[in-house]
Amino acid sequence: MKNSTSQIPAPTAAPMQPETPIGAGPVPRRRKRSMLVLGVLVTLVGVLGTSMLVRSAGDRVDVLAIARDVPAGQEITAEDLTTAALPNDPALTPVKASEKASVIGRRATAPLHRGELLTDGQFHGGKTLPAGQELVAVEVQRGAAPIDALAPGDQVKIIATQGKDEQVSKKGPAPEEIDAQIVKVGAPNASGAVVVQVSVAGTDSSLLAARAATGRVAIVLASKG
Template sequence: MKNRATVPGPPVGDVMRPDLDIIDPEPPRRRRRSFMVIGAVMVLAGAIGFAGLLNASGERSDVLALTRDVPAGQKITGEDLRVVALPDDPGLKPVAAAKKNAIVGRRASAALSEGSLLTARQLTGRGGLRPGEALVAVEVKRGMAPVDALRPGATVSLVTRPKEGDVAGKEQSELTEVGGRVVRIGAPSSSGDVVVQTAVPDAKSGVVASDASAGRVAIVLKAEG
């Protein structure tokens, strides 16, 4: 009988262990530090991108805003205004900051609120007039105007009484009525008469002035719309 060759087996205790042949992973503490660094870089990149997006969102312009309330009819001073920077918006039409010197001295055509933007429509001319208006001085007799309630900027109607010799009992609807806006109010005279300077449409100014000189104009205060 032939002797068979004996193949030596692996030494006892040297059995291969697959888990020892794999490189140990990075320690947990080092992994956490790497994630924190990556996260910080991502946050920084996001902040830079957001800032760039804001800068690219549109050009900004310096415009005028109110630092305090300004009543209707009052002159606007430099202390009433401040400069703010806003993104350009075609829906907004505030007055540019470069026009501040031209705005000072003009009057508010309506009550202006602190913090609001100033627009050209909120202003009268330096003489208290808007384009297309004329200034008429109306001397009203005692009882023909609510003098105590009148204020610059108030909306009024100038109502003309019928001339002497007109049909008695003429209907109120047939009276001449012209819309206007109070610009200035004079001090009452000893007889109680008051001169009210009123802005009226230029086309009606001649008629109103003629009727006012005849003492036939009464002033009616309108509710604010």
């Protein structure tokens, strides 16, 4: 007879229990109170910062700035201007935005560049010519005027020149001169000729226009001092 052997099942390992960290427990009441105080302080700082920003914004003033480049002598349009908010500083003297209507139509006395503030000295003092003055456009050929040196406001003399086939006589009368003031200097065309707008006395405007129509005039720049 075979001996029957009874098999005893192996003991089952008990599941491991996670260790409880030493010192773990509810957050101390003192730590909660400190965090509450810190939160209140952060809120107060935010409120004070916002108040200061609002107060500083109230001290700002709207002024005029240049929205796009404007050549010297060109009329200023509404599209050339924009507004900017600046601190009300007595050391700054830009034109206020409320004066925009009085600036439109005036001529720039110097090139205006995008992004810069507009000041009183950057445009002509009036929209119209002085009393007794008239505007005449004069086209001068290449080499007949110091174009690079001319700027709005310059005092010049406009002189009738001889034709290519005419001889200049030293014994003849001196060419007549017409006093004028530069208003705007155009860009050279393909042949190098430039149209210059000048302000002259009303008594000389017809004569100058007739001379300018011949294309035989020269511009002489007077001393700028």
